Amino acid sequence: MKLFIGVTDNDWFRFLRARNAEEMNFWRPKSTAGFSAIVPGELFLFKTRYPENRIVGGAFFVRHTTLPLDLAWSTFGDANGVDSLEDFRDKISSIRGDNDHNPTIGCTILTQPFYLNDNAFLMPPNDWAPNIVMGKSYDATIGEGLRLYQLILLEISSSDKVLLYSGQRIADNGNRRYGDAQTVRPRLGQGGFRVSVLDEYERRCAITGEKTLPVLQAAHIKPYSKEGPHAVSNGLLLRSDLHTLFDRGYMTVTNDLRVKVSRRIREEFSNGRDYYALDDQKLKILPEKIADRPDPGFLEWHHKNCFLG
Structure with a gap:
């Protein structure tokens, strides 16, 4: 099993955390051909940019696709991390540096998220390079990937938030310290x-x-x-x-x-x-x-x- 650490801005994360969004579009401003770093049901973690540079939460990967901006908005609304279509369009335009009114953007669909409190943010992996712009995948069964996976499960269980999928517990909330790294079947929103x-x-x-x-x-x-x-x-x-x-x-x-x-x-x-x-x-x-x-x-x-x- 793998996990992926995606780089995002603090505003996107805090906006969705404040609304306790149950699914989200982790969008990219330009259309991307695909996303093969992880498979559906594996963990997608959120890491804020420097200078904060912390793991702040995560969700489970559903799929990656491309959509026109207006369709991405009508499909996900404020689960895109902004208040309105106008704000979404302005944000995309400012990043792309063009005036395309309805560009096709990359959409990574995530579900069943968890949000860490500010005092529970985690350090990124020890081998994380400052020049990583989009993100990086890790093997969740060994090394830094396993260490981070275990820390995430420990944090979730210590806050009494136990994730349930198809009746199976990922974190056992006290019966054992760590769960085994495993792929789950993501529940669609x-x-x-x-x-x-x-x-x-x-x-x-x-x-x-x-x-x-x-x-x-x-x-x-x-x-x-x-x-x-x-x-x-x-x-x-x-x-x-x-x-x-x-x-x-x-x-x-x-x-x-x-x-x-x-x-x-x-x-x-x-x-x-x-x-x-x-x-x-x-x-x-x-x-x-x-x-x-x-x-x-x-x-x-x-x-x-x-x-x-």
């Missing part, structure tokens, strides 16, 4: 759900194949308000009008992944020709991983509880 569905569906509408990014939306099959999880298997990437019809029951997807359009569109609106053309069509786009494809249980729930028939 709303923003992480949206980005994960977007990327797993190749940024294309599942029904039509539409790829105009501003009109694509991540739909829950079973609504979160009805205890549907933020999981890709409970999601569909849909064009905005199809998302509306799906949520309101005028459209559903069957267990064999075919679109079903309700007769109520015609009855209530004397229209719907374009939508009826989609009836009985197989979904055009599906996630590559079987586990991320629409779960039959959620599809059945939608058919029984939402679809208008």
Whole structure:
């Protein structure tokens, strides 16, 4: 297992700590091709810049992607570490040194964070070089990586904040001093759900194949308000009008992944020709991983509880 120490500014960290944010976008001002330093479920720690130069908290890595600035804001809002879209745009512009109104930026999605108190900040690893600008990964099972991992777990457990994932304790809060370095399955928040569905569906509408990014939306099959999880298997990437019809029951997807359009569109609106053309069509786009494809249980729930028939 590895951990990554990312360099950030103090304002970003304190802004999110004050709001006790449950997920965040650790953004970069320019689009970056990828992030392979750690894998989903590994620790991503926050280190402030000099002169403070301390480990101040961390979270669990979900994924890295790129998004237009306005979409990053609509997806994460103040979990980007600023108050408003205008402040976000000004901050990005000042760092980039250009006037691009809506640049594509790098987005590292993190979840289930912990925030250290000021008197609990930790020194960075002994071999940390002052010229590191972005961050550095460490093996969490040996050397400085293991030492830091153990200090983090000790700090969390001593403050009575025990992290739970899939029923398993990472820190055992007194039963043992240190936990074993391990990867966990990160629990997605709303923003992480949206980005994960977007990327797993190749940024294309599942029904039509539409790829105009501003009109694509991540739909829950079973609504979160009805205890549907933020999981890709409970999601569909849909064009905005199809998302509306799906949520309101005028459209559903069957267990064999075919679109079903309700007769109520015609009855209530004397229209719907374009939508009826989609009836009985197989979904055009599906996630590559079987586990991320629409779960039959959620599809059945939608058919029984939402679809208008």
